[in-house]
Amino acid sequence: MTQAPTFQDVVAAHQAIRPTALETPLLRADALDEATGGRVWVKAECLQPRGAFKIRGAMNALTAIDPVARHKGVVAFSSGNHAQAIAYGAKLLGMPATIVVPSDAPLVKLDNARKDGATIITYDRVLEDREAIGREISQRTGAALVPPFDDPHVIAGQGTCGLEMIAQLQAHNQTFDQIIVCASGGGLAAGIGLVLEAQSPGTRLISAEPVSHDDLARSLVSGQQETNAPGSRSIQDALMSPSPGKLTLPILQRIGARGVAVSDEEAQFAMKFAFSHLRIVLEPGGAAALGAVLAGKLDVRDQTIGVVASGGNVDASTFARALALKH
Amino acid sequence: MTQAPTFQDVVAAHQAIRPTALETPLLRADALDEATGGRVWVKAECLQPRGAFKIRGAMNALTAIDPVARHKGVVAFSSGNHAQAIAYGAKLLGMPATIVVPSDAPLVKLDNARKDGATIITYDRVLEDREAIGREISQRTGAALVPPFDDPHVIAGQGTCGLEMIAQLQAHNQTFDQIIVCASGGGLAAGIGLVLEAQSPGTRLISAEPVSHDDLARSLVSGQQETNAPGSRSIQDALMSPSPGKLTLPILQRIGARGVAVSDEEAQFAMKFAFSHLRIVLEPGGAAALGAVLAGKLDVRDQTIGVVASGGNVDASTFARALALKH
Numbered sequence: 001m002t003q004a005p006t007f008q009d010v011v012a013a014h015q016a017i018r019p020t021a022l023e024t025p026l027l028r029a030d031a032l033d034e035a036t037g038g039r040v041w042v043k044a045e046c047l048q049p050r051g052a053f054k055i056r057g058a059m060n061a062l063t064a065i066d067p068v069a070r071h072k073g074v075v076a077f078s079s080g081n082h083a084q085a086i087a088y089g090a091k092l093l094g095m096p097a098t099i100v101v102p103s104d105a106p107l108v109k110l111d112n113a114r115k116d117g118a119t120i121i122t123y124d125r126v127l128e129d130r131e132a133i134g135r136e137i138s139q140r141t142g143a144a145l146v147p148p149f150d151d152p153h154v155i156a157g158q159g160t161c162g163l164e165m166i167a168q169l170q171a172h173n174q175t176f177d178q179i180i181v182c183a184s185g186g187g188l189a190a191g192i193g194l195v196l197e198a199q200s201p202g203t204r205l206i207s208a209e210p211v212s213h214d215d216l217a218r219s220l221v222s223g224q225q226e227t228n229a230p231g232s233r234s235i236q237d238a239l240m241s242p243s244p245g246k247l248t249l250p251i252l253q254r255i256g257a258r259g260v261a262v263s264d265e266e267a268q269f270a271m272k273f274a275f276s277h278l279r280i281v282l283e284p285g286g287a288a289a290l291g292a293v294l295a296g297k298l299d300v301r302d303q304t305i306g307v308v309a310s311g312g313n314v315d316a317s318t319f320a321r322a323l324a325l326k327h
Numbered sequence: 328m329t330q331a332p333t334f335q336d337v338v339a340a341h342q343a344i345r346p347t348a349l350e351t352p353l354l355r356a357d358a359l360d361e362a363t364g365g366r367v368w369v370k371a372e373c374l375q376p377r378g379a380f381k382i383r384g385a386m387n388a389l390t391a392i393d394p395v396a397r398h399k400g401v402v403a404f405s406s407g408n409h410a411q412a413i414a415y416g417a418k419l420l421g422m423p424a425t426i427v428v429p430s431d432a433p434l435v436k437l438d439n440a441r442k443d444g445a446t447i448i449t450y451d452r453v454l455e456d457r458e459a460i461g462r463e464i465s466q467r468t469g470a471a472l473v474p475p476f477d478d479p480h481v482i483a484g485q486g487t488c489g490l491e492m493i494a495q496l497q498a499h500n501q502t503f504d505q506i507i508v509c510a511s512g513g514g515l516a517a518g519i520g521l522v523l524e525a526q527s528p529g530t531r532l533i534s535a536e537p538v539s540h541d542d543l544a545r546s547l548v549s550g551q552q553e554t555n556a557p558g559s560r561s562i563q564d565a566l567m568s569p570s571p572g573k574l575t576l577p578i579l580q581r582i583g584a585r586g587v588a589v590s591d592e593e594a595q596f597a598m599k600f601a602f603s604h605l606r607i608v609l610e611p612g613g614a615a616a617l618g619a620v621l622a623g624k625l626d627v628r629d630q631t632i633g634v635v636a637s638g639g640n641v642d643a644s645t646f647a648r649a650l651a652l653k654h
Contacts, residue, residue: 023352024352025349025350028376030376044374047354047371047606047607049355051606279639279640280606280607280608281602281606282606312606316599320650320651324643324647
């Protein structure tokens with residue numbers, strides 16, 4: 001599969017990733033409805049193995065590798081959550097894994113990948129090109145390269161999250177007016193976009209990014225791949241890719257997605273809210289979509305809203321800092 | 328229904344509590360397997376509306392009240408989580424609710440019940456008898472009394488948790504060797520016990536209590552209702568009932584349950600472990616069963632183990648203290 005992924009690829013992915021990926025629950029919190037004026041459902045992807053939706057795309061990409069080539073292994077570049085998912089999936093499939101991660105990635109994410117037996121190679125987020133490092137390793141060793149978002153199998157895998165959300169809400173005889181999902185390179189957003197296009201074309205898709213890394217929001221306005229200023233920082237470490245993907249952006253343009261930007265403090269507030277009212281642990285980037293809704297970045301009044309709570313890999317001190325904030 | 332509840336009551340309860348109670352996921356964490364040597368599955372009841380399994384028993388008891396008598400309301404006595412569940416369920420059914428809670432109950436639990444419109448009456452945990460206060464209100468107002476555990480509808484409702492656990496594990500072609508569940512008065516344990524007796528008689532049931540409130544463990548050994556020393560304290564506030572129930576104890580004796588005791592520090596360690604590896608928020612009492620497994624209180628090596636993570640209503644400072652502990 002080298003071309004753009006389709007809805008049928010998402011349906012096929014849903015079979016491929018079972019039973020490794022969990023069908024995570026769609027949670028309700030009436031405190032959230034009261035705070036926003038909408039009917040808000042939260043897809044708790046932080047409950048996945050290795051704490052993020054990334055297991056969906058990773059398992060779909062890994063199981064698509066020809067079994068006779070699996071002994072050559074897999075190489076992935078990632079800010080952390082994709083790395084963990086690839087390391088875990090590779091362990092399950094008996095494949096060696098090499099992970100190229102930024103030197104400032106959260107230790108908790110690297111530790112998990114290392115415990116799963118992956119070889120970790122760090123790079124400088126500002127000075128080095130992680131894609132080039134990954135490609136070089138792949139060419140030298142024959143390992144399959146699984147990029148974090150700009151890959152048809154990965155996008156199709158992430159889309160299974162949307163497939164579940166729509167089916168889970170249908171069981172309550174409801175449909176989404178809007179779905180809000182965090183975006184780094186846009187793999188999860190594009191995958192869910194494919195599902196909405198096929199199954200729920202009336203649902204609007206909104207991406208949430210850090211204020212410092214709103215490349216997707218600007219790209220959706222300009223119609224071309226915008227980039228972020230090099231060296232921009234955010235505590236939403238999972239959402240710091242330099243630009244949207246060549247595969248993801250056209251899908252998101254086609255379905256009319258638009259982007260909003262979330263400050264670090266808004267993400268922290270959402271972490272605290274999720275702690276109190278949903279009893280789930282979210283990392284800063286995993287709380288971006290919830291933060292967008294709680295901060296009033298989009299009009300949700302009297303609407304049925306889906307929010308993807310995408311990941312929960314956060315160290316105790318970062319989490320405690322979010323809980324200690326006064327709001 | 329005045330007699331002891333049966334397995335059929337649990338099956339009927341499962342229909343009655345839909346769609347209010349969530350079918351919570353059964354989570355895996357290989358870190359837990361590595362730490363214990365078993366194959367451990369965690370039922371994440373903290374994800375329920377109002378953050379605890381208590382919604383199961385509360386909704387089953389409330390929907391069993393004759394509709395023509397519902398306007399007279401409901402009265403409940405509780406250390407907090409049952410109170411919240413009754414207040415929430417009463418709101419959904421349009422019933423007035425009066426809650427009798429100890430004056431030292433966590434504020435977060437009282438706040439939620441108050442927000443749901445319940446009238447709160449506090450009592451002194453050492454000096455006053457909450458059952459007598461609840462009965463007096465019931466007799467004076469005609470409100471239905473829903474006790475926190477020693478009630479056939481409540482026990483049957485809590486049992487639905489076990490019904491789901493067994494079905495969810497069957498989907499993986501596995502059965503439980505042991506299920507560990509926290510106990511205060513033993514309603515959840517007894518309800519799950521009814522399910523095991525009917526569907527999985529080879530599964531051993533273990534209750535976990537605070538060291539300071541191990542009345543059920545001692546009662547299971549002595550064969551009679553043991554009590555705790557008045558004034559005993561624990562941060563596991565949800566698990567501080569003075570003795571097991573008249574209905575719950577005989578069920579637990581009949582199925583051969585046994586009890587283990589968990590220190591506050593062991594519960595805090597489990598809270599931190601659940602934060603890091605399951606990305607769920609547990610309160611001290613909600614982490615007791617997980618704490619028992621992690622502290623090696625029972626032999627789980629090479630066994631398939633079910634752990635109920637029963638609740639997640641905890642204030643930020645208590646949670647941050649558990650995260651800050653060095654282990």
